[in-house]
Each structure stands twice: as structure tokens, then as C-alpha cells.
Amino acid sequence: MVKGKMSKRQQQMITFIRDFLGDNNYPPTIREIGRACQISSTSVVNYNLNKLEDYGLIHRNLRVSRGIQISDTQHSPNLVPIPLVGRIFASKPVPVPDAPSSFAPDEYISLARDLVGDSADLFALEVSGDSMIDAMIGDGDVVVMKRQIEARNGDLAAIWLNDREETTLKHFFLEKGRVRLQPANPTMHPIYEKPENVQVQGKVVLVVRQINKA
Amino acid sequence: MVKGKMSKRQQQMITFIRDFLGDNNYPPTIREIGRACQISSTSVVNYNLNKLEDYGLIHRNLRVSRGIQISDTQHSPNLVPIPLVGRIFASKPVPVPDAPSSFAPDEYISLARDLVGDSADLFALEVSGDSMIDAMIGDGDVVVMKRQIEARNGDLAAIWLNDREETTLKHFFLEKGRVRLQPANPTMHPIYEKPENVQVQGKVVLVVRQINKA
DNA sequence: ATAATAACAGAACAGGTGTTCAGTGTCAAG
DNA sequence: CTTGACACTGAACACCTGTTCTGTTATTAT
Structure with a gap:
């Protein structure tokens, strides 16, 4: 993970790589990228590719022709990449990412699009500990969340309790001046x-929940 | 499409190409194919690649490195289709499908390959009711199972109890002549x-577990 | 057996491809 | 102004890669 934002050229390059991959099912060469982006020198393409790798947007296989992999997606229109931004503890607030695209997490989880839809505000957290057991969520489970400030009645939401200073996952109900937090476990x-x-x-x-992570 | 059946080598080659593509997201070179399939000469690989193209199994981009495309109309190589064979109740045995491909379920669930691996013995069940609550599995959850007769210690398994005539999902432990069935919920x-x-x-x-099925 | 065809081996070639290096210009900080 | 970081240029190098060629072996048909 590296700070910094993409230059115009880098943005042009990554969109070209993505398009090229969509057309041909194999990645472009350095010279093909340069030709498409009006870059005369292969070293400049190489230079910016390394930058893109520093940002975590691509992965390069050194000394391999066309050895470029796009890490934000396994390049499948049916897969949605969801950034795995951290772990969730009951004793800490959820580490909600600020801006959707300004950072590059080092890990992603891919899910079928029909499971989660197309929203861009998704992020994933791995649960540590058994503190969410009343939400039927155990140690090691991965929760996929949608970033939002408000909850509608019935939503299973991550809720920070100011006085207790802890996060809990419960169904949210706002009813006549008070908030009811209902555990998912009906018992x-x-x-x-x-x-x-x-x-x-x-x-x-x-x-x-993956039972046996290989 | 051309008549004729694939030789052993051609079969080996195309499976390698498919695997390689799944691992690296870019196609292999002729020499990489030859190395993996114990073919000493690049011309032989080239020869058989042309055959595979005649059969319509791949498409070659001439004079392009790694210019091999698999003309696989199938689903994305990164998605695994899992048949959704039914619902699971505590009061009935799990409807385990007999033969892997002998029946055609009307519904599939697609999951990313890195979540479930490559096994062909997978099937999915939707849980009805709260009877699996002690396994932290609630109403509406989808469990992906692997068909097998035996369980190893620690596996979370679907277990039919002959006397009670019901199915339960618990961690399986065989210990000195008795079977311990441990609920996933540690409490x-x-x-x-x-x-x-x-x-x-x-x-x-x-x-x-999908919280809000759209 | 003989010939024809398919399948393979090895080598060589031309161009493709990633990498590296010595410079050039720009721009902001000291 | 000087310094240094940053983005870039052009060229060269070494290896990779697809292609092609000649020749050999196995299989099949006649």
C-alpha cells in the first residue's frame, strides 16, 4: 500500500490494459501499451507499470512477456472484487474505508455478482473472536458490508455504542424515541x-464462512 | 469444427492451458506448454496447437506471444457453478444427490473458485427454519457441502441420527468408541x-448468508 | 513389403519483449 | 542558485518467442 494518486497517463494505461484484456483475453506487452497511450519509450511504460504495481492495482510477473495481472478483478464480468480492509473486533470501531478508490488494499475477496449486486460501497471484514456470536457470526467469518451512515428498520448493521465503546452487529429498529437492537439469533x-x-x-x-480454509 | 478425437497429448495440453490460465490470468507460451507436457520440441507443440485450433478448442493469434485463447463458451474459469439441490430441514435427511451429473437441478449458485476449490462433489442446500441455530446457521442461509460418507475429526458435517430421525449440523469427533457432536457455537x-x-x-x-435478498 | 501419412525431434532464424542505463527537462524545497 | 526528486527520452542488450525447415520414427493403408 502506497500513498499517491494516479497520473493521467497511469489512468490511461490501466484502462487500456483492462480493455485489451477484455478484447483478447491476454494482457498487452509493454510496447503495445506504449503505442496505445502515445508513449514513445518502453522504459516509461515500464516505469509507470511499476508505479501501478506499487499502488496495488496490477501485479507484474518479472521477465515474463505479457506478465501483467490486474489485481482489482480477476477480470471476469461476473465477479465483484471486494476489498478486505481489515478485521473486526467488538472492542474497536469498524475500520470503514474513507474513499472508495483512493486506497489500494492488499487483499481482495471475489464474489459472484448476483450475490452482492453492483454497489461500489462494499467492503469486507474478517471477524476476530466470538463477540458476534449473538448475530450468528463466528470467529473467522467474513462479513461483507455496505458503507452507510443510516440504517433502515430491520437492517443488520454494524453499530458503535458510544458509552460502551464497542461495535456490535445487530438488527436495527428505530421505534418511538429509542433504538431496539435485536440479535440475529432469535433465542x-x-x-x-x-x-x-x-x-x-x-x-x-x-x-x-469458510469451514476449511486450505 | 473438424472430425477426429484428441490425442493424449492434446488433451494434456489443453488442460494445462486451462490450468495455467486459471493460475496466471495470461496464456502460456509454446515452450511453457512443452515443458509442462514433456514435449522437447517447440514445433511439436505448435503442431498440436494447430490441431486444437482445427478442432475449434482454441483460437490462435499468429505471431503474438502467448496469443492463445480458449474458445470456451462455458462459464468464467473463476466461477464455480454449484447445484442448489434443495432445502434442508432438521426433520428430514439431507437430500444428497446421487450421481454428480445424472440430474439437472433448476437452480445454481455461483461462487468464486478460490472460495470453494475445484471439487466436483459440491452441492448447495438452503436452510429452512432455525433448527441449525446451534451451528450458527440460520433460516435462509445457504450451506455448500461436499458429498462424502466419512468425516474426519473436526469436520462440520451433516449427520443423520438414526434414532431421532433427524439431521443435524455439528462438528464431528470420533473418540474411543463414541461420537462426539460438538455445536459450532462454543457456548x-x-x-x-x-x-x-x-x-x-x-x-x-x-x-x-445473504441479508437482504434483492 | 511398400508407400503414404501422421506425429515427433532438433536446430536455426527473425523479430518480439522485458530490462537497464546514461541523459534531459521540470518543478518544488532548501 | 542549488539540490534533489520526479517524469520522461532514446538507445542498446540479452533473452524470449513464434515460426520454419530438414530429418526421423511410428502408424496405417494398399
């Missing part, structure tokens, strides 16, 4: 909070 | 059964 009882004490950080859209 | 206690009373129907490899 457990809800808790009630004052609206000014709760802070919605995002809405859970999917939970994935 | 709940295990149950113990005689080995002849339990029947493994499959092993859970993944659980997916």
Missing part, C-alpha cells in the same frame, strides 16, 4: 439504546 | 452418540 433478547448513543457504520449484506 | 454443549447411530451425509465447506 436471544434485544437491547434498547438511546438514539444518540448509537452510531451506524455500515450494513451487512453478506456473511461468508 | 453450547456437545452431545454423544454411538457410532452406529450416526450417518455422515456430507461435509460443510462454506456457509453464505
Whole structure:
């Protein structure tokens, strides 16, 4: 992960690589990129490719012709890449990413598009510990969330409790001046909070649990 | 399309190309194919590649390095289609499909290959009811299972209990003549059964929970 | 057996391709 | 002004890669 924003050229290059890959199913060469982006020198293309790799947008296989892989997507229109931005603990607020595209996480999880839709505001968190057990979410589960400030009644949301200083995943209900937080596990009882004490950080859209990670 | 069947070598080659493409997202060179398939001469690889193109299995871009495209109308190589064979109730045995390809389910769920691997023995079930709550699996969850008769210690398995005549999802442990079935929820206690009373129907490899099905 | 065809081996060639290096200009900080 | 970082140029090098050629071996038909 590296700071800095893409230059015009780098943006042009990565869009060309993406288009080329879509047309031909194999990545372009350095000279093909240069030709398409009006770059006369192969070393400049090489230079900017290294920058793009520093940003985490591509992966280069050194000394391999056409050894460019786009890391934001396995280049499948049916797969949605979701940045895995960190881990979630009950004792800390959810590390919600600020801007959608300004940063480049080092890890992605790919999911079929029909599972999560097309939203750009998705991010994934790996759960640490059993503190979310009342939401039927266990240690090692991956929760896919949609960044949003407000929740609608019934949403399973990540909620920061100001007084307790912890994050909880519960179903959100705003009812006559108070907030009811209902555990997903129906055998457990809800808790009630004052609206000014709760802070919605995002809405859970999917939970994935891999039993045997190879 | 041309008549004739593929030789052993050609079959080996095309599977290698497919695997290579899956791993690297770019096609292999002629020499990489030859190395993987124990072919000493590049001309032989070239020879057989032309045959594969005659058969319509691949498309070659002449004079382009790694210019091999697999004309695979199939799904994306990064998505695995998993048949959704039915619903799971605690009161009934899991409807395990008999033969992998002998039946045609009307519904599929697609998952990224890196989530579930390549096994052909996968099938998916939608959970009805809250009977699996002690496995942290709720109503509407989709469990992806791998068909198998035996379970190893620690596997989260679908287990049919002969006497109670019901299915349960628990972690399986065979220990000194008895079977311990441990709920995934660590706050709940295990149950113990005689080995002849339990029947493994499959092993859970993944659980997916969609919160808001659009 | 003989001939024809398919499949393969090895080598060589021309051009493609990633890499590297010595410079050039720009621009902001010291 | 000087310095240094940054983006870029042009050229050269070494290896990679697809192609082609000649020749050999195996298989099949006549």
C-alpha cells in the first residue's frame, strides 16, 4: 500500500490494459501499451507499470512477456472484487474505508455478482473472536458490508455504542424515541439504546464462512 | 469444427492451458506448454496447437506471444457453478444427490473458485427454519457441502441420527468408541452418540448468508 | 513389403519483449 | 542558485518467442 494518486497517463494505461484484456483475453506487452497511450519509450511504460504495481492495482510477473495481472478483478464480468480492509473486533470501531478508490488494499475477496449486486460501497471484514456470536457470526467469518451512515428498520448493521465503546452487529429498529437492537439469533433478547448513543457504520449484506480454509 | 478425437497429448495440453490460465490470468507460451507436457520440441507443440485450433478448442493469434485463447463458451474459469439441490430441514435427511451429473437441478449458485476449490462433489442446500441455530446457521442461509460418507475429526458435517430421525449440523469427533457432536457455537454443549447411530451425509465447506435478498 | 501419412525431434532464424542505463527537462524545497 | 526528486527520452542488450525447415520414427493403408 502506497500513498499517491494516479497520473493521467497511469489512468490511461490501466484502462487500456483492462480493455485489451477484455478484447483478447491476454494482457498487452509493454510496447503495445506504449503505442496505445502515445508513449514513445518502453522504459516509461515500464516505469509507470511499476508505479501501478506499487499502488496495488496490477501485479507484474518479472521477465515474463505479457506478465501483467490486474489485481482489482480477476477480470471476469461476473465477479465483484471486494476489498478486505481489515478485521473486526467488538472492542474497536469498524475500520470503514474513507474513499472508495483512493486506497489500494492488499487483499481482495471475489464474489459472484448476483450475490452482492453492483454497489461500489462494499467492503469486507474478517471477524476476530466470538463477540458476534449473538448475530450468528463466528470467529473467522467474513462479513461483507455496505458503507452507510443510516440504517433502515430491520437492517443488520454494524453499530458503535458510544458509552460502551464497542461495535456490535445487530438488527436495527428505530421505534418511538429509542433504538431496539435485536440479535440475529432469535433465542436471544434485544437491547434498547438511546438514539444518540448509537452510531451506524455500515450494513451487512453478506456473511461468508469458510469451514476449511486450505 | 473438424472430425477426429484428441490425442493424449492434446488433451494434456489443453488442460494445462486451462490450468495455467486459471493460475496466471495470461496464456502460456509454446515452450511453457512443452515443458509442462514433456514435449522437447517447440514445433511439436505448435503442431498440436494447430490441431486444437482445427478442432475449434482454441483460437490462435499468429505471431503474438502467448496469443492463445480458449474458445470456451462455458462459464468464467473463476466461477464455480454449484447445484442448489434443495432445502434442508432438521426433520428430514439431507437430500444428497446421487450421481454428480445424472440430474439437472433448476437452480445454481455461483461462487468464486478460490472460495470453494475445484471439487466436483459440491452441492448447495438452503436452510429452512432455525433448527441449525446451534451451528450458527440460520433460516435462509445457504450451506455448500461436499458429498462424502466419512468425516474426519473436526469436520462440520451433516449427520443423520438414526434414532431421532433427524439431521443435524455439528462438528464431528470420533473418540474411543463414541461420537462426539460438538455445536459450532462454543457456548453450547456437545452431545454423544454411538457410532452406529450416526450417518455422515456430507461435509460443510462454506456457509453464505445473504441479508437482504434483492 | 511398400508407400503414404501422421506425429515427433532438433536446430536455426527473425523479430518480439522485458530490462537497464546514461541523459534531459521540470518543478518544488532548501 | 542549488539540490534533489520526479517524469520522461532514446538507445542498446540479452533473452524470449513464434515460426520454419530438414530429418526421423511410428502408424496405417494398399
